[in-house]
Amino acid sequence: MGRLVIVSNRVPSPRERTQPAGGLTVGLADAIKGQPSLWFGWSGSSQGKESPAPTPELAEQGGVTYATIDLTAKQHEGFYQGFSNGILWPVCHYRLGLMQYSREELETYLEVNAIFARSLKTLLKPDDVIWVQDYHLFPLGEALRREGVTSKIGFFLHIPFPPEALFRALPGADLLLADLGAYDVVGVQTQQDADNMNQSLSALGVEVQAQSFPIGIDPVAFAKQALRGETSKEMARLTQALNGRALILGVDRLDYSKGIPERFRGFERLLQRFPAHRGKVSFLQIAPVSRGEVAEYKALRRELDELSGRINGNWAEIDWIPLRYITRALPRKVLAGVHRRAAVGLVTPLRDGMNLVAKEYVAAQDAADPGVLVLSRFAGAAPELSDAVMVNPYDPDEIAEALDQALTMGLKERSRRWEAMNEAVHRVTAATWARDFLAVLNATPERKPHASHR
Ligand SMILES: O=P(O)(O)OC[C@H]1O[C@H](O[C@H]2O[C@H](CO)[C@@H](O)[C@H](O)[C@H]2O)[C@H](O)[C@@H](O)[C@@H]1O
Numbered sequence: 196m197g198r199l200v201i202v203s204n205r206v207p208s209p210r211e212r213t214q215p216a217g218g219l220t221v222g223l224a225d226a227i228k229g230q231p232s233l234w235f236g237w238s239g240s241s242q243g244k245e246s247p248a249p250t251p252e253l254a255e256q257g258g259v260t261y262a263t264i265d266l267t268a269k270q271h272e273g274f275y276q277g278f279s280n281g282i283l284w285p286v287c288h289y290r291l292g293l294m295q296y297s298r299e300e301l302e303t304y305l306e307v308n309a310i311f312a313r314s315l316k317t318l319l320k321p322d323d324v325i326w327v328q329d330y331h332l333f334p335l336g337e338a339l340r341r342e343g344v345t346s347k348i349g350f351f352l353h354i355p356f357p358p359e360a361l362f363r364a365l366p367g368a369d370l371l372l373a374d375l376g377a378y379d380v381v382g383v384q385t386q387q388d389a390d391n392m393n394q395s396l397s398a399l400g401v402e403v404q405a406q407s408f409p410i411g412i413d414p415v416a417f418a419k420q421a422l423r424g425e426t427s428k429e430m431a432r433l434t435q436a437l438n439g440r441a442l443i444l445g446v447d448r449l450d451y452s453k454g455i456p457e458r459f460r461g462f463e464r465l466l467q468r469f470p471a472h473r474g475k476v477s478f479l480q481i482a483p484v485s486r487g488e489v490a491e492y493k494a495l496r497r498e499l500d501e502l503s504g505r506i507n508g509n510w511a512e513i514d515w516i517p518l519r520y521i522t523r524a525l526p527r528k529v530l531a532g533v534h535r536r537a538a539v540g541l542v543t544p545l546r547d548g549m550n551l552v553a554k555e556y557v558a559a560q561d562a563a564d565p566g567v568l569v570l571s572r573f574a575g576a577a578p579e580l581s582d583a584v585m586v587n588p589y590d591p592d593e594i595a596e597a598l599d600q601a602l603t604m605g606l607k608e609r610s611r612r613w614e615a616m617n618e619a620v621h622r623v624t625a626a627t628w629a630r631d632f633l634a635v636l637n638a639t640p641e642r643k644p645h646a647s648h649r
């Protein structure tokens with residue numbers, strides 16, 4: 196097998212100790228541990244100079260060469276904030292109404308993909324196997340083929356793929372779907388995503404079939420971190436603040452797909468309808484700001500500031516704060532310890548590709564006294580974690596009832612549910628995800644030089 200070349204918009208900085216919040220870098224970093232690889236992508240800087248093929252900056256760590264390029268401010272705006280996160284993200288999360296389409300941004304998106312291809316080409320060796328990640332880079336395979344790259348190229352979509360009628364309402368959708376034909380293997384998270392994408396692909400006669408490869412975590416490493424985190428000084432502060440109260444925990448990037456306002460309303464409904472929990476629970480929501488320049492994300496932040504203020508204003512007592520809401524990322528060790536401490540992991544996305552947080556919550560639990568996962572049925576993790584208490588996140592009453600059920604559940608039922616979920620989290624991991632995808636990619640026959648459809 197040749198060298199593995201990973202391409203993703205977001206690349207973890209080898210210089211920083213903390214990873215950016217977000218499942219793609221977390222999952223991939225776990226997946227490639229110990230494997231010689233090249234990881235190519237955006238540097239995170241939008242101060243770059245205009246160039247058709249910027250020279251990548253290289254850094255080496257733990258057998259991985261990180262190669263990154265800067266974008267210009269205009270490219271960053273059109274490619275990342277605009278087409279990727281203002282258009283593709285809402286459409287793929289079934290939120291057509293939030294899409295703010297602009298043809299100029301589609302053009303910048305295609306241009307940045309062509310820049311990625313030209314810049315990456317300078318680093319490629321003939322027997323490399325290339326694995327392209329996520330919605331920022333749908334057209335990259337086609338752009339690499341146009342540069343004459345004949346290597347095996349796979350593509351994995353980390354976010355959901357919606358039904359055909361929805362996706363093809365996006366102007367430019369047919370072009371993106373046709374571009375998928377340049378890949379040897381196309382992977383998505385769930386069978387539902389595969390069925391949806393295959394419907395769109397076959398409607399256009401594109402000769403590639405999407406297959407489901409659900410991503411996982413490194414559960415052994417996360418469980419160890421959680422155990423170590425228990426003795427950290429932050430945990431001592433949390434214990435003091437909780438003062439014996441049960442902890443309900445939410446951890447998400449501040450993103451409208453995560454259903455955070457719906458979750459806050461569900462928690463408020465718990466306090467209204469189940470008075471026995473008043474003063475006895477504490478809800479901690481960690482929500483690091485994400486994509487803060489995109490209008491919808493700004494609006495969400497304002498909504499949550501208002502909602503959290505209102506809930507605490509209405510329900511707090513002199514000696515009790517019902518809701519703690521933090522918009523910064525926590526170090527992973529602390530985060531893991533907090534998961535282990537939480538009696539309830541509350542994960543309520545309106546739609547989510549996978550949701551690694553749900554799997555991390557399960558992995559972090561104490562086998563002798565596990566907590567309960569309350570999970571949206573619209574998370575990609577739901578089919579694997581069907582022993583969670585399932586909710587429809589649009590219904591605050593359902594969230595309140597699930598919280599009451601979780602907070603009053605006996606040890607026997609908690610253990611039974613947790614053991615089944617823990618088994619699932621150990622069966623499909625980040626490493627098995629990468630191994631399974633790459634096995635299929637490696638087994639595909641060599642390609643002949645490709646005639647572009649464009
Ligand atoms: O790079 P950002 O704009 O800061 O966003 C962070 C990442 O968010 C998304 O993650 C997805 O991938 C996870 C792992 O497969 C999955 O569990 C989750 O449901 C998805 O939302 C995005 O897809 C990544 O590209 C971003 O880097």
Ligand SMILES: O=c1ccn([C@@H]2O[C@H](COP(=O)(O)OP(=O)(O)O)[C@@H](O)[C@H]2O)c(=O)[nH]1
Pocket residue numbers: 214215216217218219221446447448481483523524525526527530549550551552553555
């Ligand atoms: O303060 C935080 C919040 C989140 N995360 C991590 O970011 C990832 C989020 O992945 P997920 O699949 O749940 O959602 P995404 O953000 O990728 O949509 C998980 O590994 C979290 O542990 C983190 O490291 N620090």
